[in-house]
Amino acid sequence: MNLSIKIGNAKFDNPVTVASGTFGHAEKYFNLGEVKKLGAITPKTVTYRPQEGNPPVRIVETPSGMLNAIGIENPGIDAFIETKLPAFQKTGVPLIISILGYSPKEFADMAKKLNGQKNVKAIELNLSCPNLKQKSLVAQDAQATAEVVRAVKKQTKIPVLAKLAPNVTDIVAIARAAERAGADGISMINTFQAMVIDTKTRKSKLGNFTGGLSGPAIRPVGVKMVYDVAQKVKIPIVAMGGIATANDALEYLIAGATMVAVGTYNFVDPQAPVAVLEGIKKYMRAQKINDIRKLIGSVNK
Amino acid sequence: MTKDQRPTIYMDKIQGKYKVVSNSKLCDRFWRLEFSAPSIEKHTKPGQFVHIRVNDGLEPFFRRPFSVYRAKKNTEVFYEVVGPGTQIMSEYKKGDVIDVIGPVGSAFKMPRKTTKQIVMIAGGIGIAPFLPLTDVLRKKRKDLEMILLYGGRTKGHVYPMKEFKENGVKAHVATDDGSVGIKGRVSKLFNKINCDPKTTQLYTCGPHPMMHAVQDFAKKHNLKGEAACEEVMACALGACLGCAIQTTEGYKTVCYEGPVFDLAQIIF
Numbered sequence: 001m002n003l004s005i006k007i008g009n010a011k012f013d014n015p016v017t018v019a020s021g022t023f024g025h026a027e028k029y030f031n032l033g034e035v036k037k038l039g040a041i042t043p044k045t046v047t048y049r050p051q052e053g054n055p056p057v058r059i060v061e062t063p064s065g066m067l068n069a070i071g072i073e074n075p076g077i078d079a080f081i082e083t084k085l086p087a088f089q090k091t092g093v094p095l096i097i098s099i100l101g102y103s104p105k106e107f108a109d110m111a112k113k114l115n116g117q118k119n120v121k122a123i124e125l126n127l128s129c130p131n132l133k134q135k136s137l138v139a140q141d142a143q144a145t146a147e148v149v150r151a152v153k154k155q156t157k158i159p160v161l162a163k164l165a166p167n168v169t170d171i172v173a174i175a176r177a178a179e180r181a182g183a184d185g186i187s188m189i190n191t192f193q194a195m196v197i198d199t200k201t202r203k204s205k206l207g208n209f210t211g212g213l214s215g216p217a218i219r220p221v222g223v224k225m226v227y228d229v230a231q232k233v234k235i236p237i238v239a240m241g242g243i244a245t246a247n248d249a250l251e252y253l254i255a256g257a258t259m260v261a262v263g264t265y266n267f268v269d270p271q272a273p274v275a276v277l278e279g280i281k282k283y284m285r286a287q288k289i290n291d292i293r294k295l296i297g298s299v300n301k
Numbered sequence: 302m303t304k305d306q307r308p309t310i311y312m313d314k315i316q317g318k319y320k321v322v323s324n325s326k327l328c329d330r331f332w333r334l335e336f337s338a339p340s341i342e343k344h345t346k347p348g349q350f351v352h353i354r355v356n357d358g359l360e361p362f363f364r365r366p367f368s369v370y371r372a373k374k375n376t377e378v379f380y381e382v383v384g385p386g387t388q389i390m391s392e393y394k395k396g397d398v399i400d401v402i403g404p405v406g407s408a409f410k411m412p413r414k415t416t417k418q419i420v421m422i423a424g425g426i427g428i429a430p431f432l433p434l435t436d437v438l439r440k441k442r443k444d445l446e447m448i449l450l451y452g453g454r455t456k457g458h459v460y461p462m463k464e465f466k467e468n469g470v471k472a473h474v475a476t477d478d479g480s481v482g483i484k485g486r487v488s489k490l491f492n493k494i495n496c497d498p499k500t501t502q503l504y505t506c507g508p509h510p511m512m513h514a515v516q517d518f519a520k521k522h523n524l525k526g527e528a529a530c531e532e533v534m535a536c537a538l539g540a541c542l543g544c545a546i547q548t549t550e551g552y553k554t555v556c557y558e559g560p561v562f563d564l565a566q567i568i569f
Contacts, residue, residue, distance in 0.1 A: 024538070053545060068535075070542050216359050264535075
């Protein structure tokens with residue numbers, strides 16, 4: 001049975017990874033021998049400079065999901081490479097490094113620092129960052145998205161994934177702009193902007209006032225968006241958004257995703273990514289599908 | 302950002318499915334859940350907690366963290382029914398199987414040899430981590446004086462002190478309505494103790510305003526102490542960074558760097 005897939009020139013033994021921000025930064029899960037079975041590990045987003053994150057409260061439980069406003073707490077790219085990356089590299093599992101910059105130059109400079117780093121197989125651009133010209137997110141503007149992708153592609157040969165936000169009128173237009181700018185793949189979807197109000201105090205339940213909604217609650221929206229984008233772009237899609245089980249992951253694969261990431265559900269069951277992988281294999285055996293590529297985008301109409 | 306000094310978590314050993322042994326109401330709102338988890342019983346240190354998946358579905362979505370109340374023959378947690386998660390737990394029957402991560406988090410530091418007296422200041426459900434602490438100290442430190450200052454809203458919120466008394470703990474109680482012990486906040490009990498910076502060690506667990514009062518008291522009398530904190534939590538493994546609290550050293554995760562922190566370090 002062939003489970004291997006490619007993004008740009010990077011090969012992954014299987015299509016299952018974890019969504020950035022849900023698998024930590026440190027070595028915490030690494031001794032789960034089973035982590036080594038994953039197609040890739042995607043650590044939490046790194047920024048150019050260290051960020052201390054948002055004030056508490058940072059998370060709220062919602063129906064079948066959660067809101068978060070962590071604020072990308074991270075040590076910055078230099079400290080990440082020095083203190084965190086070696087442990088990730090030691091696992092031997094291919095790495096997808098998620099980066100967020102506050103300008104195309106910051107993105108490009110971070111990508112440059114990742115050149116030549118062992119096991120870094122792809123760079124994921126977290127485009128849910130401020131677009132200073134438009135007072136919106138980069139991922140909400142086709143031109144700004146293309147600008148970041150181009151700036152990064154100039155600095156690195158590592159395959160580049162553009163991670164898109166779902167709070168847009170037409171996600172296909174943004175995906176196509178990323179593709180035209182040279183992205184090797186699309187990661188989708190990031191969280192939905194959302195809020196929860198405490199009716200007793202009439203205050204937001206989050207320290208940051210608003211946050212991002214994730215978890216199984218958003219999955220059907222994600223599947224539709226992946227389906228739409230898969231119809232219009234040729235580059236592979238790494239899908240995330242509420243995947244908890246193998247069946248959820250299969251929906252995304254059938255809709256057109258090449259790779260799938262377990263995200264928020266890691267917090268409920270940290271062994272879920274491996275269970276998802278095993279479930280995909282079981283499905284393929286039962287359906288007599290010998291190559292994952294035959295499954296990708298195989299939705300019947 | 303401080304360097305991780307905590308040991309690596311072995312996920313495949315730390316998550317398990319365990320059988321409920323008993324689940325009973327102790328008083329008004331407080332329940333005690335007992336389940337058989339040999340690895341938790343073997344490894345848990347006082348102050349550490351377990352993260353329970355209350356059911357198999359997606360509602361409620363998060364696991365629920367509980368301080369380990371006893372880890373002897375079986376693992377016990379002490380909980381108050383406050384929402385949908387704990388409501389589901391209160392319906393557990395003997396033989397039910399639950400998915401538990403643990404033990405996780407930091408533990409209380411044992412008192413130094415020069416410490417002659419420990420004072421535990423607890424509010425409501427915050428009593429939970431102190432029974433295992435006294436279980437250990439009762440055997441290890443026969444010379445130690447153990448005092449508990451305990452506050453609750455009303456009679457039904459005050460956990461019966463029997464097990465603490467069996468461990469040789471002197472307990473003083475305060476309730477908001479005076480239905481047990483003295484009337485008022487637990488801080489009213491501070492005058493029950495004679496503290497000495499050289500020989501007294503404080504431990505506290507409870508609502509933030511109460512622990513803040515303990516912090517002020519400790520500062521005023523130059524006392525050392527530790528506080529066990531609680532926060533809304535998703536992963537309990539230091540991955541999501543959702544349960545961060547403010548400390549004098551920046552944000553720290555309650556689940557991984559805590560729940561037990563140096564009392565002076567927390568910014569309430």
